[in-house]
Amino acid sequence: DMKVTQMPRYLIKRMGENVLLECGQDMSHETMYWYRQDPGLGLQLIYISYDVDSNSEGDIPKGYRVSRKKREHFSLILDSAKTNQTSVYFCAAPGDEQYFGPGTRLTVL
Amino acid sequence: QQKVQQSPESLIVPEGGMASLNCTSSDRNVDYFWWYRQHSGKSPKMLMSIFSNGEKEEGRFTVHLNKASLHTSLHIRDSQPSDSALYLCAAPSNTDKVVFGTGTRLQVSP
Numbered sequence: 001d002m003k004v005t006q007m008p009r010y011l012i013k014r015m016g017e018n019v020l021l022e023c024g025q026d027m028s029h030e031t032m033y034w035y036r037q038d039p040g041l042g043l044q045l046i047y048i049s050y051d052v053d054s055n056s057e058g059d060i061p062k063g064y065r066v067s068r069k070k071r072e073h074f075s076l077i078l079d080s081a082k083t084n085q086t087s088v089y090f091c092a093a094p095g096d097e098q099y100f101g102p103g104t105r106l107t108v109l
Numbered sequence: 110q111q112k113v114q115q116s117p118e119s120l121i122v123p124e125g126g127m128a129s130l131n132c133t134s135s136d137r138n139v140d141y142f143w144w145y146r147q148h149s150g151k152s153p154k155m156l157m158s159i160f161s162n163g164e165k166e167e168g169r170f171t172v173h174l175n176k177a178s179l180h181t182s183l184h185i186r187d188s189q190p191s192d193s194a195l196y197l198c199a200a201p202s203n204t205d206k207v208v209f210g211t212g213t214r215l216q217v218s219p
Contacts, residue, residue: 031205042197042211043153050205058206059110090152097143097155098199098207 002027006091006101014109019078021104023091031094032074034058034066036087037103043090049074081108111136111202115210123218128185130213132198133178142181144172145197147212153197157183188217 005024013019025032034046045058047066055066063085067075078085086108091101112135122128132142141160145153159165159174159181166172171184185192198210 033207040211043209045206048206094205094207097158098145098153100152100154103152 002029002093002095002099004091004093004099004101006089006104008104009102010105012107012109013081015083016080017108019081019085019106019108021076021078021089021091021106023074023076023101024072025074025093025099026072027093027095028071029093029095030071032068033092033094033098034064034074034076035090035092036060037090038087046076046089081106083108111139111200111208113198113200113208113210115196115198115213117213118211119214119216121216121218122188124188124190126188126217128183128188128192128215128217130183130185130196130198130215132181132183132210134200134208135179136200136202136208137179139179139200140176141201142172142174143199143207144181144183145199145209147195147197149194156196185215188215190217190219193217 003026007022030051032049035043049055049068089104092098116131143158144156146156147153157172159172173182195212197212
């Protein structure tokens with residue numbers, strides 16, 4: 001099975017600070033995803049990456065940007081974080097299913 | 110935009126009972142689904158997938174698919190407290206995307 005890692009697992013930031021969430025995968029798969037999960041809203045797709053420097057907006061990209069310079073790594077960046085970006089963020093990569101990382105719980109105060 | 114609707118939002122069943130969860134897609138091109146299970150504080154993990162019309166059984170879990178009605182259901186027999194979790198239904202969309210429902214939260218009471 002593919003392994004997807006995420007760092008950090010927990011993060012507390014103040015409004016206006018920059019946030020960097022990191023994701024890694026061990027199968028060199030071309031496609032990777034970033035989701036956020038909020039109670040009652042399910043998993044919402046933020047960005048999808050089809051390969052290095054080939055990224056596409058998902059359903060809720062506003063306030064986020066991504067970077068993919070190596071196939072194994074996919075970063076999610078929040079420039080000037082907002083309180084409504086408090087959420088659990090999951091990175092995922094496809095195989096026979098979507099393989100999810102363990103998640104990052106971000107709190108923006 | 111494709112939607113995946115799940116019902117009920119929450120469900121309580123007694124230990125040993127049967128849990129039945131439902132899922133429907135709004136996209137007429139969808140012809141297969143995944144079911145994921147997410148325990149509290151953990152990430153979603155695929156439970157079962159179904160690609161053909163009819164029924165698929167794995168242990169205590171049975172999934173049904175009706176492609177004509179774009180409907181799938183998950184049934185858990187002899188429910189155990191360890192089955193308590195959020196169950197997410199997912200369907201493929203275009204351009205390698207996957208659309209998830211908002212989930213059914215199952216609680217199995219001892």
